[in-house]
Amino acid sequence: MIDILRSEWTKIRSVRSTMWTLAVTAVLMLGFSALVNITVRNSASDALPGEGVIMSSLAGTMLASLSMATLGVLVISSEYRTGGIRTSLMAVPRRLRLLTGKIVVFAVVSMVVCTVAAAGAVGLGLSVSQPPSFDLGQAARAALGAGLYLTACGLFGLGLGTLVRHTPGAIVSAIALILVLPTLAGQLPGEWGRTVAEYFTTNAGMLVVSGQSNGSLGPWSGFGVYLAWVAVATIAGAFLLRRRDA
Secondary structure (H helix, E strand, O other): OHHHHHHHHHHHHHOHHHHHHHHHHHHHHHHHHHHHHHHHHHHOOOOOOHHHHHHHHOOOHHHHHHHHHHHHHHHHHHHHHHOHHHHHHHHOOOHHHHHHHHHHHHHHHHHHHHHHHHHHHHHHHHHHHOOOOOOHHHHHHHHHHHHHHHHHHHHHHHHHHHHHOOHHHHHHHHHHHHHHHHHHHOOOOHHHHHHHHHOOHHHHHOHHHHOOOOOOOOHHHHHHHHHHHHHHHHHHHHHHHHHOOO
16 A cells, blocks of 8 residues: 555655645645735724734635635546556556555645645735734634635545546536635525525535634534545445456
């Protein structure tokens, strides 16, 4: 397994698109933090409280989730596009071990980069807005939550990429499930519509970033629901990976 992890690490760090996508994620987090907090500071008569500054500093999380989901898709779909998946499967005939290696390496890299970017965004926002006071523990929790959420979005993309195998199709699916359909779910009528919306992908997953509850779910239970969505996509992709030809 160690050799598989080393191989996947070599693939990730040697592909230029990976570095660029991770850089875009960091730029989105830092850029939106600076933009939103400068705008609020220049337009508001009173300084925002610390909690408001922390949340506004993570305004780039939603767009960053799309870049991470795209990266997750590319981790496996790029091998199908180039035909490199055949070489990978020849080297590692046990396909689930190969997929596990990709998931572990991608999750570690994503968690480190995304958590550091989120912490930088929060720190930048606090330095720009300079609230009268803020809770350091809350700032750390929000940064960790954003790192976890973005990593989960990347794993969602990886699961969809394994399932669909086609880069544009998997990316469109990720955008729909992460950004479009959660918004539309909020328009469903009645009590059942509210329940569906609360449990739908990123509507539940984003609670770990905000630290708030949505009525049915708290921050960590909401993140657990989102991980269940990620697991469904990944398990379905793993099942088809074993059954389909490369």
